[in-house]
Amino acid sequence: MTDVFINAKYVGKVDNASTYVQDIRDLRRKGSLSIEVNVYFNERANEIYLWTDSGRARRPLIVVKNGKSLLTEKHIQQLTSNEITWADLVRQGIVEYIDAGEEENAFVAYNMEDLTGEHTHLEIESFAISGITASLVPFGNYTPSSRLIIGSKNQKQSLGFYAANYHIRMDMDANLLHYPHVPIVKTAIHDVTNYEEHPSGQNMIVAIMCYDGYNMEDGVILNKGSVQRGLARSTYFQPVSAEELRYSGGLIDEVSVPDKEVKGYRTEGDYAFLEGDGIIYPEAELKEGNVVIGRTSPPRFLSGLDEYNLSAAIRRESSISLKHGEEGIADFVAITENEEGNKLVQVRLRQERIPEIGDKFTSRHGQKGVTGVLVPQSDVPFSTSGVVPDLIFTPHGVSSRMTISHLIELVGGKVGALGGRFVDGTLFKSEKEEDLRKELVELGFNEDGKEVFVDGRTGKQMLARIYVGNMYYLRLRHMVANKMQSRARGPIQLLTRQPTEGKAKEGGLRLGEMEKDTFIAHGASLLLKERFNADRAVIPICEQSGLMGFYDARKGGRAVSPLHGDNSDMANVEMSYAFKLLLDEIRSLGVYAKLNLKNKY
Amino acid sequence: MADHRKILNSYKNKLPPSILDEIKETFPATGSDAKLTEVLDRTMQSYEDAKINPGECVGLVSAESIGEPGTQMTLNTFHLAGVAEVQVTTGLPRIIEIFDAQKTIKTPMMEIYLNSPHNKLENIGKFAARIKEKVFGELVQEFSLNIFEQTLTAKLSKDLLENFDLDVKELVKTVKTKAKGFNIESEDNIITFFQKGKTEEIKELYNLKEKIKVIKVGGVKGISQVLPVKRGEEYIILTAGTNLKDILGLTEVDSTRTVCNDLYETFEVLGIEATRQLIIDEVYKVIESQGLNVNIRHIMLVADIMCANGQVKGITRYGVVSEKASVLARASFETPIKHLINAALEGEIDNLSSVVENVMINQPVPLGTGLPGLVTKMK
Known part of the structure; x- marks a missing residue:
């Protein structure tokens, strides 16, 4: 008695496992069962597995009966004269797809000449045991598979x-x-x-x-x-695209050379390559910061009816320009519509890449x-x-x-x-x-x-x-031109005032936790302090309450205490902005973090 | 001679006793006093040179020195597991186990050294068999259930009884306590159980069989496996499972060398100094077995910290880290909100006197160039 499982679910027992398995295979080859059914008899565990589910990797093999390949010269002739197709061979049970399980029961010959009575299958070609991509390596059988x-x-x-x-x-x-x-x-x-x-x-x-x-x-x-x-x-192509978005109230973006009145207008030089329609002209040589597609958007928040008159003065500049480190030649311009019916402008940039x-x-x-x-x-x-x-x-x-x-x-x-x-x-x-x-x-x-x-x-x-x-x-596509980056000073994050991360944002190279440890291990405390000065902040602290003060414009921009106002001495304390942020967050927990000040000298 | 002792005594507070002893032993008795003074002065010089300067961050250097080889260890772990005769946790898992001072360890084991003559090949097997924890089921050659007479018969293996040095009468006594409601008769190596009341239930007997199978009949509690191995000239016993207290109580055992790899058990039986040494030995063993090279002083430092206040403390947020003076330092390790809130409730003051806090607020760390007070007067 052998247990039978369909898709790993127990369904029953059969008396004679090998005839049962053979019957299923025969039925599949005849076409009574789907060609996607695979059956695997595990003799040691005395279990039969039938698989019909998706996601099994299967590969085709020629069926062998009594030491003879079912694929004959006649089939090959018919194939070459287009009388039959691959699908016909599969349907006739001459070629069948086998999954990893059934492969355990198969005895596959590499070549026609190797066939014996024991073989159950024949490789279509001996090199077919490796996939298409691995077969692209010449003399592959002389090298480790890894x-x-x-x-x-x-x-x-x-x-x-x-x-x-x-x-x-x-x-x-x-x-x-x-x-x-x-x-x-x-x-x-x-x-x-x-x-x-x-x-x-x-x-x-x-x-x-x-x-x-x-x-x-x-x-x-x-x-x-x-x-x-x-x-x-080689040549490197990179698209730049801009869309005319629609907003509520019938407002719409406009691709054009922005008017000088527009909010956020850049320098005239930045728009130098734009043609009358606000799009770059082909073969223009662009550098970092140059505008590729000129565009203006309506204001973000509308207040009052008068702003509906859409004068250029209240529109926003939203042109697409080349980011930090980008450059190229405008190669090809396409103006189309996207799925929503908005105007879509795409510009392809081209760069010649000489090996370096x-x-x-x-x-x-x-x-x-x-x-x-x-x-x-x-x-x-x-x-x-x-x-x-x-x-x-x-x-x-x-x-x-x-x-x-x-x-x-x-x-x-x-x-x-x-x-x-x-x-x-x-x-x-x-x-x-x-x-x-x-x-x-x-x-x-x-x-x-x-x-x-x-x-x-x-x-x-x-x-x-x-x-x-x-x-x-x-x-290979990994070229230094796309990856090389360095910075001395540059953009910082809004929240923490620490340098940004990543090449696209002209980020800094992080001196991480473990690198910090090496500085300490060398006793280079002051050097470490200097390295971490990127988010240095001088904060006025109330000497009485120990809280962070603020600059009060009504009092001529003087620093005042949040608790004692003018009646307290304010001391300027140097700390990292991240720590100032931590103090704020601790206060948001409802905890009164008080700084007790002492004079250093 | 008397002068030698006098000179040596004058260095008592300047050099450690072990070094003084060594000089005392190796310095020739005929040597002149001037020579001895020179030797001692030069030793002093070397000793002072070997001392670490104040303001050197030993903790961080230790952490780096153990941590860096630790990264190479992860991969090696898999290869070694299971090779040794008794399965032992080694590699990174074991190091984590020790440094975290985990209460239950994965593979508790002991190395039992024996006094002569028990440490000889002839005697070791018998002793090993004796301390191994045994259950009744192991001794039984055959159980037979008689349905008609309502009896359960257990035929015991004579060889095993002899090997384990057990007496059938003794066995019956121990079994009796668990077999309530049954009469027991024993003859030679056969023990028969009769049902007292006349019940038709064969189930009772079956339950009894399962129950008495696991009764502990001998050996030392907790020692689940024994393995005699040769160590140098003598034979020792490796065990899986530990019971340091009972093993040390046995007269055959050399209690000066026998060890158990469980920190807490060692702590309870032998105290904190032994635990500190155990931490050092166990960590060093792992590092050595991986073919790495870490100076033992780094491990000593960690062990010192773990045992500093007389209790075993792991390098965890419940152990050593929870005792840091600085709120910010604790908060930067794990569960920051818990620490901040608790600090607020107690009104804790952070004096910003250590490393992590000062890195956080971007102030000079009080080490190296951040510690000018060492060489000059501040204020």
């Missing part, structure tokens, strides 16, 4: 040709790689997914060597000459790195055959991560580039490293891919021969 995952994650962040209609799109944070290449080393998945139509990297000459210390700790060194010739150059120190690059094998230096072409080491690398990658990155595929791709790329052909790096089915090496010899190069190098600075031959070849490198 690196495949990282490699495919990195590829998702790469810049490329993301959409053919990019020039009429308004994407948030869109990047476009200039002159993307088709990878020389490809996998079958690249062909299946039309990767050639939307490539996302470039084939670079890569040397695996050290060059001073600039590529230590996952750095990469770029050849400045290559960069100046357009290597890994701090930009991130990666190969397809989870070997990412940050640019450490751009070396002038004259200084870059070159091979005796005259080849100058575009990128120098550190050998220390390979040993601990064991990304052998990275090394094989380098040879593969070299063979492909020299032989004028693509190299196949499909999982389990890739071209053999031996063959690649043999071909390299035929092409007149060293069998091991190494070459004699000369230091560009000294002209001396290098002691070691350098492993150099061609690799597909990707530029």
Whole structure:
């Protein structure tokens, strides 16, 4: 007797578990049961699980009966001549989707040749055991699986040709790689997914060597000459939009060049790029603070009827301008309506991004790195055959991560580039490293891919021969230009008077709790006090009541005590504004926090 | 010779006795007085140099010194758990347990050292078996319920009885107190229970069986597991579960070295000084087992603070922190509103004499450059 569960709920018992499970599978293949039903027999626990719910990851496999694949030559012919489709195969029970549970009961053959009588399923292709993104790593079976995952994650962040209609799109944070290449080393998945139509990297000459210390700790060194010739150059698009909002009373925002009378008018220079309709003209070069879309809004609070006459004087300025650290060229202007029927103006800004120190690059094998230096072409080491690398990658990155595929791709790329052909790096089915090496010899190069190098600075031959070849490198979207920030003085928060947080708000870099402790541990009390002076406040304190006083305009702006008025001595006490706030909050608890003052000297 | 003692005595209040003793022992009796004075003066010099300057923030440095390796510890914890013979809490969980001075710890255990000859391989097993807490059910080889005669028979294992040094008659006595309403007969290693009144209920007998199974028949209460292990030349017993008081009462036990890892039990049996040493030993053991290197003085400082007023106080808002003089310092740790309100009710005054308060109000912290009074006269 075996317990049966449907979606983890106990429903009953069956006598013969294996025939019961087989019956269900047969019914599913016949089409009597939904193809989404999966059944799993756990022999050890003597339990059968039927799953019909949503959210199970399932993958297709070809059904095998008596050691023979149900998918025959005939089916393949019919498929190629479009007589049948994939859905037909699934419906006929030739291909079925299996979930993680049922996979436990399946015995899957990787290749047709491996089939025996015991097998229950056959892989559609041997490389189908990894998903689409992991299959984009060439020579994946030579590398730890963890690196495949990282490699495919990195590829998702790469810049490329993301959409053919990019020039009429308004994407948030869109990047476009200039002159993307088709990878020389490809996998079958690249062909299946039309990767050639939307490539996302470039084939670079890569040397695996050290060059001073600039590529230590996952750095990469770029050849400045290559960069100046357009290597890994990209464009960054960023939309700016403004809407004409409607308010109660028929009032409405207006996109226009604001009148000088308007409340909150900026300087004339800020509006310099606006055309008559209040919108920037294309190809205008904008800097921080420049207005992109001019706009005025009605006053926030209406008082009295006379304000309905809508003179410009009472309207509010609400233009959209470039924030701190932003710049760009107005690329494309679109004027439309949004869902509510309001006028919507969108302006796309464009910025050319030339690779610089701090930009991130990666190969397809989870070997990412940050640019450490751009070396002038004259200084870059070159091979005796005259080849100058575009990128120098550190050998220390390979040993601990064991990304052998990275090394094989380098040879593969070299063979492909020299032989004028693509190299196949499909999982389990890739071209053999031996063959690649043999071909390299035929092409007149060293069998091991190494070459004699000369230091560009000294002209001396290098002691070691350098492993150099061609690799597909990707530029990742994390660029310093979007992240770099520093400040000495700047905006503060209204409530606490402490510096704001974050790059967008030109924020400060926090000296946190633990950093504070290090100051104390060094006994640097006065330095610490100075560092925390950002919210310094001098507050008048009543010496009698110990309460915070206030400046009374009726008495010539003198500080007076809230309890004793003029009849008390007021002392100016220096404290952090945050502490003043704390005192206020303690008072709001109904607690009388009294400051007892003493003279310091 | 007499002069040596005199010179040594004159340094009595300047150097700690342990150092003086060491000098006394190592200094050759034939050495001249001048040499001895020089040795003592140089020792004084080194001793003074090793002292920490006033105004040095030892607490914070200790906190950083223990806290920084602590961040590396979290990950290592998982690897070590379960490897040791007796399951022991180590790593960060154990450190938290000690510093918080938790009343009930996850794995209470003892290390029992024995006097010779009990610490030899031949004898250790027997002693270990003796102190282990035993229940009646363990001794029973077979229970049989006779439905017709309404009896319950328990056949005891002879081997176990011998191993545990138990007598059947004694057993019957202990069991009798729990088996009210039954007559008990024993023959050799078989104990039979008769129902007194004539009830048809077999259930009664069944209940009795379950009841007597868990009766404690011997050993030391609380010692649920024993494990003899070799430590150096001798054998000691590791136990899971603790009972320091009863174990120390046994004559075979070397009461000078036997320890228990429960702070409160140690405190009750051996007092606060032993507890302080236990805190130091236990924390140091964990830090050492993780392959980290923390100077023992940092741990000593924490232990000192925890035991300063003769009671074990954890580093929690109920323990050490609740005794801080400053209201603001307490409020900045945990539950600020509670502390502020209570301070208001009592009319507490904060003299702003410590670190946290002064950071809060942005005043110089009275340490280092914030403590000029150390070198110059203020006012």
